[in-house]
Amino acid sequence: MHESLINIRRAPYQSLSMLLIQVFVSFLVLAVASGTIFILALLNSVESEPKIIVYFKPLTAEATIFKVREYLVSSAQIADITYVDKMAAYALYKEQANGSQPLIDDTSPDIFPPSLEIKAKNATYLENIATYLQKQPDVDEVQYQKNTVTKLLSITNAIRWSIIAFVGYLALMTIVTLTTMTNFKIALRKEEIEIYELLGATSGYITKPFYTESYILTTVSGLIGSGLFVGGLFYLQPSLTTYLQGITKLSYTIYGQTLIVWPYHYLTVGVICGATLLLMLMISGVSTKLATRKYLV
Amino acid sequence: MVSFHDVTIAFGNGVIALSNASFEVPQNDFVFLVGQSGAGKSTILNSIMGLHRPKTGTIEVGKSGTKVGRIKGKKLALLRQDIGFVFQDFKILPHKNIFENVLVALTVKNISPNLYKPEVMSVLKSVGLQDRLYEFPIQLSAGERQRVAIARALAGGRQIILADEPTGNLDPKTTWEIMKIFTSLAGQRTIIIATHNNDVVTSLKKRIITLEHGKIKSDST
Numbered sequence: 001m002h003e004s005l006i007n008i009r010r011a012p013y014q015s016l017s018m019l020l021i022q023v024f025v026s027f028l029v030l031a032v033a034s035g036t037i038f039i040l041a042l043l044n045s046v047e048s049e050p051k052i053i054v055y056f057k058p059l060t061a062e063a064t065i066f067k068v069r070e071y072l073v074s075s076a077q078i079a080d081i082t083y084v085d086k087m088a089a090y091a092l093y094k095e096q097a098n099g100s101q102p103l104i105d106d107t108s109p110d111i112f113p114p115s116l117e118i119k120a121k122n123a124t125y126l127e128n129i130a131t132y133l134q135k136q137p138d139v140d141e142v143q144y145q146k147n148t149v150t151k152l153l154s155i156t157n158a159i160r161w162s163i164i165a166f167v168g169y170l171a172l173m174t175i176v177t178l179t180t181m182t183n184f185k186i187a188l189r190k191e192e193i194e195i196y197e198l199l200g201a202t203s204g205y206i207t208k209p210f211y212t213e214s215y216i217l218t219t220v221s222g223l224i225g226s227g228l229f230v231g232g233l234f235y236l237q238p239s240l241t242t243y244l245q246g247i248t249k250l251s252y253t254i255y256g257q258t259l260i261v262w263p264y265h266y267l268t269v270g271v272i273c274g275a276t277l278l279l280m281l282m283i284s285g286v287s288t289k290l291a292t293r294k295y296l297v
Numbered sequence: 298m299v300s301f302h303d304v305t306i307a308f309g310n311g312v313i314a315l316s317n318a319s320f321e322v323p324q325n326d327f328v329f330l331v332g333q334s335g336a337g338k339s340t341i342l343n344s345i346m347g348l349h350r351p352k353t354g355t356i357e358v359g360k361s362g363t364k365v366g367r368i369k370g371k372k373l374a375l376l377r378q379d380i381g382f383v384f385q386d387f388k389i390l391p392h393k394n395i396f397e398n399v400l401v402a403l404t405v406k407n408i409s410p411n412l413y414k415p416e417v418m419s420v421l422k423s424v425g426l427q428d429r430l431y432e433f434p435i436q437l438s439a440g441e442r443q444r445v446a447i448a449r450a451l452a453g454g455r456q457i458i459l460a461d462e463p464t465g466n467l468d469p470k471t472t473w474e475i476m477k478i479f480t481s482l483a484g485q486r487t488i489i490i491a492t493h494n495n496d497v498v499t500s501l502k503k504r505i506i507t508l509e510h511g512k513i514k515s516d517s518t
Contacts, residue, residue, distance in 0.1 A: 010392065195388050198346060199449075200378030201405040202371055 004212040011185050018181045018217050019224075022280060025174050026225025029167060029276045034229070036163045037272070041252040041261040043156045044122075052120075052130055052144040055113040058086070060138040065114055068136060072118065077125040082117040086110065113140055123153055171279070175287045182210060182291035207292040211285070218284040222277035229273065233264060298324050298362070299345055299457065299487065304354035306340055314340040314349070316511045324360070324456070327483045329498045330491040332508035338491035340511075342459045345489070346380060347373045358457070378406045380457045381450025381486075385465035387442045389434050395421065395445050396430040402452035420448040424478055440471035447478055451486075458482065460490040464497065472497065 008015045056065055065083065072078050084092075089112035120126050126144055133142045186193070196206050241263075250262040259268040299322040306315040315337045322328050330338040343349050344356055347365045356365040363376050381402070382388075389398050399417045408416070421427045424444040434442055443463060450458050460479070464472035476497055479488060483503075492498060498505055507514045 006392075191388075192390055195390065196401070196405060197374075198377060198382055198388075199402050199405045200374045200376070200380070202374045205405055 001212065001216075004209050004216055007185075007189075007209055008213055008216065011188055014181050014184050014188075015213070015217060018178060018214075019221050021174065021177055021181075022218055022221030022284075023224045023228070025170055026222050026276055026280055027228050029170060029279065030225060030229040030272060031232075032163060032166060033276060034233075034269075034272050036159065037252050037259070037268075038250070038261050039159055040156060041250040042247075043152060043159070044252060045247075045250055052118040052126060052133065052142060053115055054118065054133045054139055055115045055141045055143075056138050057140045058111065058113050060114060062114070064138050065116065068133070069116060072116075072129065072132075075129075077120055077122070077129060078118060079121045080119040084115045084117060086112045086114055089113070089115065167279075171283050174280075174283050175290070178214070178284060178287035179290045182214065182288055185210070185213075186291060207288070210292050211288050214284040214288045215281060218280050219277070222273075222280050226273040226277070230269060233269065237264070298322065298357070298360065299489065300357045300362075301341070302355045302357075304344070304351045304356055306337075306344055306349050307352045313511050315344070317354070318511075318513050319354075320506060320513060320516055322487055322489060324487055325484050327480075327488045327503045328490070329501075329503055329505045330489060330508060331493070331495070331498055331505055332514075334493075335510075336508035337511040338508055339461050341508075342382075342461050342489065342491055345457070345459060346377060346382065360456075374405075378453070379455055380459060381447075381452075381455035383443065383446045383450050383458065383460040383463045385462035387434075387439075387446045387466075389442055389445050389449070391434050394431045394433050395426060395437075395448075398434070398445055399449045399452050402449045402455070406453045408453055416452060417448075420451045423451065423481075424448045438471075439466050440468075440474060443467065443471075443475055444478065447475070451482070455486070457487045458489070460488070460492075462492055463490065464492065464494055476501065 054068075062085070069081055069083060072081060086109040090107070090109040093107065093112065118129060120129060130142050130144055133139050193206055244262060247262055249260070251258050251260050253259075259265070259271060261268060301318050301320050304315060304318045305313065307313050318337070318341070330341060332338055340349060344351065345358055345365065347368065350366045357363065358365050358376060359379055363372070365373075365376065368376065390401065393401070396417055399420060400413055403413055403416060417430075418427055421430065424447050426441065426444055426448065429437075429441075434445070437445065443466075447458075447463075450460075458479075463479075464475055467475060472494065479490065480501060482488060504517070506516045
């Protein structure tokens, strides 16, 4: 560690360049990652709005409908399911008839089909649910906005892939830049490395200080980048609160863990900063390995 | 022990640097390699260090007779950990003080840190620099820098000492001081010195291998 700190001081401009590049990339990745998670959470929230309405044949027994409902609930794909019986449907009809007595007089609850209103946890489940319902013998009609769901899913996927491509490009750019910088450092210490080799230093002994230096610089950069990001969030919070006042809560589920995206939650910010630091450390490790591969026998 | 069996070393441009060389240096022997520039003295030293690989023949180094031409990576590093080198241009690290320069020879060998200071002090005492531990190379004369290089070559119990023109940059008085250090090690380590300095070679009456155009011309004691 002490040796690495001395080496950082011995090549101040290269070290500063590496630090500044990584601060910029960390900040950019944090901003893009958090923006993306926010958009995905927003889309997720919109995606869960579309619902399936399944109408059963008027004479279907309630027990049959409840059996279908139980099956759906047990599938763990359902966010919400509401049973609308004949009486409730008739009440709704009367409300929509707006007091027109002749229309109300000509109808009775028996002609209204019982139905289930279903909201899925994720829009991708809707098609499966609809297919299952269509196969049930007592189902008369299944309604859901297939086009809207497909469009939302396609937008979400496009955003995910765009961000993956952007972060991939940033990672590649950073790897190339850091590799070049590390190569400069190696060139400055070429004679020293030759002496170590002649003294019998192993490749691990020679490359270890370069890895330590890289990880020190990356950790410092990551922390500065995270600091700037968190500072920016605090600074923007009043404006964002006003702008997003209609949205009370947004969350996003990733690998089974639900992150609260809005309002900010310290855990979500911590996870994003931690993941970014981990990504930057991986990038740093790859670039150091590329730069020092000559010594990795 | 160092032994060359019919060794030919050729460079990439086709130049034959050493041709069918055979000789043996027993353990703790003291040998001078002499000859004109380009005769193959440095090539012999470099090939013992594994810097050149023989085109034909074998080079065996150390008690276990490690075949240098066939090893690389960690095995080559381990072999070099038993060899100390001294060059005409000293090859000491300018940003490290005397203590740290010698310490490097121990840290590459993974020697216990508890032994660092006594070992460094011991080898620096043998070259007369035990009171100047924290001075930097820029503060030393050429002779003193070479003494640091010798101390580093001795550190960690390295059994084979290779010196390539160790007195080439030194005045006559300092040359004799340095040679005195080498002769004090005779019988304790295997020492091979490549030199142009005929005065030193003739005065010390040690084994001499004479090279000419990459071939061994004579091998005498």
